[in-house]
Amino acid sequence: MYPLIPLGPTLNIPTYYLVISLTICICLYWSTRRAFAYDLSKKLTLDLGLLIMVTGFIGGRLFHVLYEDIAYYRESMWRIFEFWNGGFVFYGGALLAGLCGYLFLRKKDSHRLPTYLDMLAPLLCFSYAAGRLACLLAGCCFGKYCELPWAISGRHPTQAYAALWELGVLFILLGIEKGVRESGQPKIFKKSGSLFYLWMILHSLGRFIVESLRDDFRGPEFGISVSSWISAVIFIYGWYLLLAKPRQN
Template sequence: MYPILFKLGPITIYTVGVLHALAIAVAVWWAFRHTQKAGIDPKQFLDLAVIIIVWAVIGARVFSILFDGNLSGYLQSPHKMLMVWEGGFTFYGGFIFGLAAGVWYVQKHKWNSWKVADLMAPALALGLTIGRLGCFFSGDSFGKPTNLPWAVTFTSPYSAAPTGIPLHPTQIYSVITNFIVFGILLWWQKRQKFQGELFLVFMMLYAVTRSFVEVFRNDPRGVYLNGLISTSQIISILVAGTAVWLYFYRSKRVRSGVIVSEAK
């Protein structure tokens, strides 16, 4: 599509970078405007956001290096691990590292971890919606060849996707599913019964929708069993399973009166 937004002399501004930066900014903005409801100091929240973003970027890069199928290439040319402008980030790596860093910061400041997690859930879904638009413009995370009427054909020589071949618009599938998840979370937010419920619902919905989109993807990202399952699908199974268990565990504790039954 349009992998290069514009050039300023020797400097190239890539569309994916701009949209990913916008995705982060919008996600932080969305969560920031709801901090008072969660009883969080806005300034401290921004500190938390910076820590999460830094570690999420590190985690996304580490997982890409380890699991996207090019580990041997990185070991032969270690300097390429630092060439982040060429792409190579994995959401689940960022999610896991960012979550760990966030939990550490929240525990350090003795905040309510589940309240903070609920605050982040819609922001994550909204940020992912915008971020996947960046993937579409760059041709990253491209799909399998198809003759469906909504197939997309990339023509730019700078595209990460193969050119001249009609492909599943998997990036748009992700945009749509992530925005649907965002809408469901806004609806669920008014009906949640316990703290942490919104975040757990996000984990379940994202894992399911991500696994669905993975079926149509064809980019190098780490696949196993002759392409039957990808790294992200394996992680999605673990994430969904963990979220379902925690959801029913906390629901049971609400019914038994062990934890507070409202999420305000």
């Protein structure tokens, strides 16, 4: 693992935050390119991206504090703001950013909200995969002990599993997107928002599988981890949205 990149005797850069920072820059640039392809407002897309970035950071941090280690932060509330020590939960960030992004688009461009979702879907795949690679370098989100040839330090490299799964989902979405433009895909994928709904299904399925191999502290469990329950709900809701008939204006 490479949690730190040394720049000098007393100066280091956290690998996790370096990867996340680069990912954000790439996604902001890529979002403007995709906005152009979807004939969406570049300014609104950048505003949405910045909103997702900020609320995702806050949501990910709060979910970690409240769900994973509340006793530790009760000892000193100032520890909540020591984010450089790590402690973020993807679903916490995704849920808060998703809610805020939805409300923002409902106010600014409600008629094209499903189109914005399709535009964002591949970005979510890429950013999640990059985030899991950052976790692999940092040594967090590790898996259970195993003796497989590709084990890292005797454990399942669950971070790599998640990253590879999400990259696979990314290629599937981009392939379907290209097929829809060439009118060669099933009618179901021509509905606005369907690309995002498919991402919900595939992402949550992969997350549910990988969760079963995780061995880091997952917070209080109710048969399965909270993240697994959230994945199950997203999986079912994604199918509902994908198969539901489009609303008539």
